[in-house]
Amino acid sequence: MVALFDPLMLGALDLPNRIVMAPLTRARAGREGVPNELMAAYYGQRASSGLIISEATGISREGLGWPNAPGLWSEAQVEGWKLVTKAVHDRGGRIVAQLWHMGRLVHPLVSGMEPVSSSATTAPDYAHTYEGKRPYLEARAATQDDLRRIVGDYARAASNAVAAGFDGVQVHGANGYLVDQFLRDGANFRTDDYGGPIDQRLRFMSAVLEAVGMARVGIRFSPNIYSQGVEDAYPIALFEAVARRLEEHKVPWIELREPRHPTSAGAIPTEPVSPAMRPLYSGRIVINSDYDWGDAWERVGAGHADAVSIGRLFIANPDLVKRIALGFPLNEGDSSTYYSGGASGYVDYPTLDEARAA
Numbered sequence: 001m002v003a004l005f006d007p008l009m010l011g012a013l014d015l016p017n018r019i020v021m022a023p024l025t026r027a028r029a030g031r032e033g034v035p036n037e038l039m040a041a042y043y044g045q046r047a048s049s050g051l052i053i054s055e056a057t058g059i060s061r062e063g064l065g066w067p068n069a070p071g072l073w074s075e076a077q078v079e080g081w082k083l084v085t086k087a088v089h090d091r092g093g094r095i096v097a098q099l100w101h102m103g104r105l106v107h108p109l110v111s112g113m114e115p116v117s118s119s120a121t122t123a124p125d126y127a128h129t130y131e132g133k134r135p136y137l138e139a140r141a142a143t144q145d146d147l148r149r150i151v152g153d154y155a156r157a158a159s160n161a162v163a164a165g166f167d168g169v170q171v172h173g174a175n176g177y178l179v180d181q182f183l184r185d186g187a188n189f190r191t192d193d194y195g196g197p198i199d200q201r202l203r204f205m206s207a208v209l210e211a212v213g214m215a216r217v218g219i220r221f222s223p224n225i226y227s228q229g230v231e232d233a234y235p236i237a238l239f240e241a242v243a244r245r246l247e248e249h250k251v252p253w254i255e256l257r258e259p260r261h262p263t264s265a266g267a268i269p270t271e272p273v274s275p276a277m278r279p280l281y282s283g284r285i286v287i288n289s290d291y292d293w294g295d296a297w298e299r300v301g302a303g304h305a306d307a308v309s310i311g312r313l314f315i316a317n318p319d320l321v322k323r324i325a326l327g328f329p330l331n332e333g334d335s336s337t338y339y340s341g342g343a344s345g346y347v348d349y350p351t352l353d354e355a356r357a358a
């Protein structure tokens with residue numbers, strides 16, 4: 001039986017344990033999206049996780065619509081990320097960059113540009129902008145030229161990630177962002193070969209993965225969530241096809257955010273999809289959402305997945321792995337500081353040792 005503290009290879013990544021830090025947007029990079037010493041301190045504190053997946057990181061100005069989130073398109077951003085990767089490596093950790101294009105979820109008040117998506121659609125609800133919440137605007141359907149350019153932006157961001165010292169990248173294919181906007185029949189109404197039947201809706205994802213390269217890539221999905229207006233009529237059939245395609249591409253690992261109960265992530269129209277994907281895909285599967293160490297241990301031990309990624313508990317517990325190992329109590333997180341900027345609620349959650357010394 002496999003345990004959470006057994007090592008694991010995720011492609012070329014050598015993890016000392018199977019407790020992964022999930023990607024968490026924290027909005028501390030300023031308007032130019034340049035990582036800084038504060039971010040380096042935060043990630044460095046969490047280096048004992050088996051792997052850190054960075055917060056979602058814009059591949060281009062056009063693709064980044066979250067205020068103060070970081071990017072990976074400029075030299076200054078690469079230099080900023082070097083502080084972060086060094087802090088993590090100096091403390092013995094590993095970190096991959098989550099590559100993000102938000103598609104129709106980008107508001108021009110953040111990007112200065114018109115939003116682009118698979119089809120001309122408008123996301124429901126409101127965008128966070130520097131001027132408060134604003135309704136989303138209708139996106140333009142990407143032309144073939146747009147698609148070539150955007151795929152090129154992914155490739156540039158991936159090579160910038162390597163230059164910045166990351167150990168790999170994760171393509172953000174979850175939560176209703178651009179890759180998801182291509183995958184699902186509730187957002188992709190294209191009549192060219194990037195839309196229509198499932199195989200064609202996978203084409204954009206494939207192009208992105210090929211551009212990034214398989215050696216050090218993973219990809220995240222949220223197969224059973226209705227997220228930010230994006231859903232699919234046949235999620236099981238869709239994600240079985242995704243699993244087969246990833247097997248063909250030899251993508252070494254995937255992360256599935258698939259809650260078993262409705263959560264803040266939204267409604268869950270279907271059961272978890274990972275049982276249907278597991279027999280079709282021989283790479284490693286990291287599962288996510290609402291796990292504590294008890295049920296994570298059980299699912300990984302039972303062979304349903306190879307590792308678990310944990311989000312909110314890592315915000316409040318920089319030494320989460322040690323606390324799990326020792327069965328120690330956890331700090332309570334404060335959601336009001338998730339995106340508030342500054343050090344408070346970011347780098348000031350005490351470790352066990354700090355709590356004892358206080």
Ligand SMILES: Cc1cc2nc3c(=O)[nH]c(=O)nc-3n(C[C@H](O)[C@H](O)[C@H](O)COP(=O)(O)O)c2cc1C
Nearest residue numbers: 022023024025055056257289290291310311312338
């Ligand atoms: C503050 C916050 C920021 C998040 N940012 C991201 C993100 O940048 N990329 C992403 O794929 N998911 C993001 N998520 C989702 C988490 O990665 C994770 O799926 C979710 O918190 C459920 O896992 P948990 O129950 O262990 O917290 C975010 C969640 C929270 C609470």
